[in-house]
Amino acid sequence: MIREFAGADVVYLLLAARWTVALAIMAMLGGGLLGLVIAALRIVPFKPANWLAILYINLIQGTPLLGQLFIFFFGLPLIGIQVDAWTAAAISLSIYAAAFFGEIWRGALQSVSIRQWEAGASLGLTYGQRLFYVVLPQALRVAVAPTVGFLVQLIKNTSLTALIGFVELTRAGQIISGATFAPLRVYLVVAVVYFVICFSLSQMSRRLERKLHVAR
Amino acid sequence: MNYNFRFEILLRYQAEILQGVLLTLQLSVLTMVFGLIIGLGVAIAAGSPSKWLSVPARFYVETIRNTPLLVQLFIVFFGLPSLGLRLSADLAAVIALSINMGAYGAEILRAGFESVRRSQIEAGRSLGLTAAQTFRHVVLFQATKAIYPALASQFVLIMLATCVVSSIGVTELFHQAAFIDSRTYRSFEAYTLITLSYLILTLAFRALFSFIYWAVFVRRPAR
Amino acid sequence: MSLVELTQIRKSFGPVEVLKGVSLKVEKGEIVAIIGRSGSGKSTLLRCINGLEQVQAGRILVAGIDVTARNADLNALRERAGMVFQSYNLFPHLDVERNVTLALKLVKKLDREAAGKVARDVVTRVGLAEKLHAYPDELSGGQQQRVAIARSLAMQPALMLFDEITSALDPELVGEVLRVLEGVAKEGMTMMLVTHEMNFAKNVADRVIFMHEGRIHEDGPAREILQTPRTAELGSFLSAVLH
Numbered sequence: 217m218i219r220e221f222a223g224a225d226v227v228y229l230l231l232a233a234r235w236t237v238a239l240a241i242m243a244m245l246g247g248g249l250l251g252l253v254i255a256a257l258r259i260v261p262f263k264p265a266n267w268l269a270i271l272y273i274n275l276i277q278g279t280p281l282l283g284q285l286f287i288f289f290f291g292l293p294l295i296g297i298q299v300d301a302w303t304a305a306a307i308s309l310s311i312y313a314a315a316f317f318g319e320i321w322r323g324a325l326q327s328v329s330i331r332q333w334e335a336g337a338s339l340g341l342t343y344g345q346r347l348f349y350v351v352l353p354q355a356l357r358v359a360v361a362p363t364v365g366f367l368v369q370l371i372k373n374t375s376l377t378a379l380i381g382f383v384e385l386t387r388a389g390q391i392i393s394g395a396t397f398a399p400l401r402v403y404l405v406v407a408v409v410y411f412v413i414c415f416s417l418s419q420m421s422r423r424l425e426r427k428l429h430v431a432r
Numbered sequence: 433m434n435y436n437f438r439f440e441i442l443l444r445y446q447a448e449i450l451q452g453v454l455l456t457l458q459l460s461v462l463t464m465v466f467g468l469i470i471g472l473g474v475a476i477a478a479g480s481p482s483k484w485l486s487v488p489a490r491f492y493v494e495t496i497r498n499t500p501l502l503v504q505l506f507i508v509f510f511g512l513p514s515l516g517l518r519l520s521a522d523l524a525a526v527i528a529l530s531i532n533m534g535a536y537g538a539e540i541l542r543a544g545f546e547s548v549r550r551s552q553i554e555a556g557r558s559l560g561l562t563a564a565q566t567f568r569h570v571v572l573f574q575a576t577k578a579i580y581p582a583l584a585s586q587f588v589l590i591m592l593a594t595c596v597v598s599s600i601g602v603t604e605l606f607h608q609a610a611f612i613d614s615r616t617y618r619s620f621e622a623y624t625l626i627t628l629s630y631l632i633l634t635l636a637f638r639a640l641f642s643f644i645y646w647a648v649f650v651r652r653p654a655r
Numbered sequence: 656m657s658l659v660e661l662t663q664i665r666k667s668f669g670p671v672e673v674l675k676g677v678s679l680k681v682e683k684g685e686i687v688a689i690i691g692r693s694g695s696g697k698s699t700l701l702r703c704i705n706g707l708e709q710v711q712a713g714r715i716l717v718a719g720i721d722v723t724a725r726n727a728d729l730n731a732l733r734e735r736a737g738m739v740f741q742s743y744n745l746f747p748h749l750d751v752e753r754n755v756t757l758a759l760k761l762v763k764k765l766d767r768e769a770a771g772k773v774a775r776d777v778v779t780r781v782g783l784a785e786k787l788h789a790y791p792d793e794l795s796g797g798q799q800q801r802v803a804i805a806r807s808l809a810m811q812p813a814l815m816l817f818d819e820i821t822s823a824l825d826p827e828l829v830g831e832v833l834r835v836l837e838g839v840a841k842e843g844m845t846m847m848l849v850t851h852e853m854n855f856a857k858n859v860a861d862r863v864i865f866m867h868e869g870r871i872h873e874d875g876p877a878r879e880i881l882q883t884p885r886t887a888e889l890g891s892f893l894s895a896v897l898h
């Protein structure tokens with residue numbers, strides 16, 4: 217049954233975009249928590265922990281996200297966890313995001329120079345005090361803009377979950393496109409929706425970068 | 433857990449995997465080359481004082497960078513035929529990937545040229561070198577050195593990104609996972625094997641690129 | 656005809672006028688030190704002479720070339736007027752020899768061998784013969800600046816412009832660069848140099864020009880100008896730099 221691409225279809229796409237955003241938020245939270253662990257493993261003065269983090273990062277950043285998605289989608293059931301596309305996507309994207317967050321945050325922490333640690337120590341602050349009052353506030357400033365910038369990548373990458381059948385914005389586009397035979401218009405609308413979300417985040421990242429840079 | 437992992441039956445598909453690797457590399461190299469050509473034009477246009485050039489160039493960069501590659505690919509492959517432009521999957525893949533890379537290439541090139549300090553150009557000019565000679569002998573090498581690391585990691589990113597074109601039927605490396613899956617019903621093993629093949633490619637290229645960097649930019653010929 | 660002739664040159668950056676009508680003649684073989692407060696327009700003056708900046712009004716003649724003409728042959732000009740910068744500006748990707756030979760080959764069209772010979776010669780003159788194949792980042796600031804001088808000398812210019820070439824150097828490295836400059840001066844090179852080294856100006860320069868707010872405020876024989884300033888501005892400038 218072929219019909220015209222109509223206003224109702226745009227609404228359907230917009231509703232599907234909620235799943236894109238929800239997935240990105242899941243990955244941000246899950247990936248954020250795991251990313252903290254990775255960043256910590258990466259900088260603690262214990263070599264095997266560093267190696268573990270490096271291995272993790274290389275494994276994730278050295279393989280296609282699409283492959284990771286399929287591995288979780290087909291692999292989790294094998295170890296007895298029945299998953300739907302949503303769960304596989306959320307887990308996989310979290311694990312993916314963690315590698316990037318870990319690297320961004322490690323870089324931010326290490327950008328605070330060793331002299332700041334020494335200055336803290338010379339004032340008699342404990343390790344914890346130095347970390348929380350001297351180093352973290354400075355690292356946070358450095359980290360904010362690239363973190364928001366990575367969210368743009370994350371939103372865009374949620375589109376890959378369409379290929380394991382999760383109905384988010386891109387998959388919704390495929391469905392409507394099949395029903396209306398108006399692929400050009402459908403995918404242009406899909407692109408516009410992504411653009412609005414991603415461009416806002418990009419601009420936010422740029423503004424933050426400028427603001428936090430000037431304020432130094 | 434009582435699943436029998438049967439990776440060994442995948443060994444029969446070496447020829448398919450090799451063919452997939454070759455196509456993936458071909459796609460990556462073509463994308464890199466066309467993308468940089470587009471990127472160079474866009475970088476020059478974006479920096480131009482004429483609004484007629486700079487505004488469209490910036491629009492292009494922002495549009496591409498803020499939408500998913502997969503959607504760009506669908507627009508080219510499924511969308512363009514409604515304008516009467518029917519492309520083969522391979523051609524659509526190269527076009528979409530190159531357009532995508534063009535936006536990133538423009539940014540990388542712009543940063544590279546900006547990284548060469550003005551004073552270097554002045555030093556060249558004040559020795560009597562023409563603008564073209566200064567570009568060729570003073571700016572180019574330094575700019576290339578500055579952008580090389582970004583280009584190298586961009587190549588790996590492209591190589592990993594090319595796997596989305598399997599979704600329109602291009603028989604590159606990732607597509608072989610679906611093929612093997614369809615023959616063996618060993619989905620997990622097939623996708624794991626193919627995904628890890630990308631890891632090998634990534635590591636190999638990273639090593640190759642670091643070596644080239646060392647050989648070209650770091651090593652100083654003994655005389 | 657003088658080697659350098661400036662007539663009423665004016666130069667602005669946006670709304671700010673930096674050179675407000677500067678006229679000046681420099682004869683062949685003269686050594687002119689240009690002094691003045693920061694922002695008084697000294698660098699801008701040298702950069703205009705070299706065609707790195709374009710003036711809004713006035714005329715600049717260097718070795719018979721009209722720098723201000725619309726179709727001025729700036730490359731021919733720069734072949735005759737060498738310039739050395741405060742920040743050396745050596746090409747980081749080329750070793751000392753190739754820093755020197757690059758323009759010899761491209762501009763003077765010397766072949767490899769002839770260019771190499773000139774390079775060895777000038778690099779020896781600045782006392783760095785053993786560093787011929789070192790890269791800029793393997794040299795101290797003073798050594799880099801001497802290479803920059805050699806690179807400019809190699810082009811056998813009629814005029815050399817030096818912009819505060821010792822200001823970026825550690826104090827203990829200033830001497831070696833000034834000695835090289837002195838050597839170049841003794842060989843009869845026409846030189847215009849912006850400097851804060853008053854002793855050097857007094858001992859080596861024939862003539863001192865004091866710039867103040869975009870104008871030439873005083874101009875005369877080096878010793879006379881520096882020992883008995885005629886204007887209050889120069890007096891206060893000198894007491895500020897000497898103490």
Ligand SMILES: Nc1ncnc2c1ncn2[C@@H]1O[C@H](COP(=O)(O)OP(=O)(O)OP(=O)(O)O)[C@@H](O)[C@H]1O
Pocket residue numbers: 668673691692693694695696697698699700
């Ligand atoms: N490219 C430029 N754009 C805008 N303003 C400039 C530029 N170059 C110089 N100026 C301004 O012109 C004025 C004169 O600068 P100039 O560099 O000639 O001073 P100077 O006498 O060499 O000072 P210093 O001793 O600090 O080197 C300054 O106020 C400076 O800010």
Ligand SMILES: [Mg+2]
Pocket residue numbers: 697698699818819
């Ligand atoms: Mg100056």
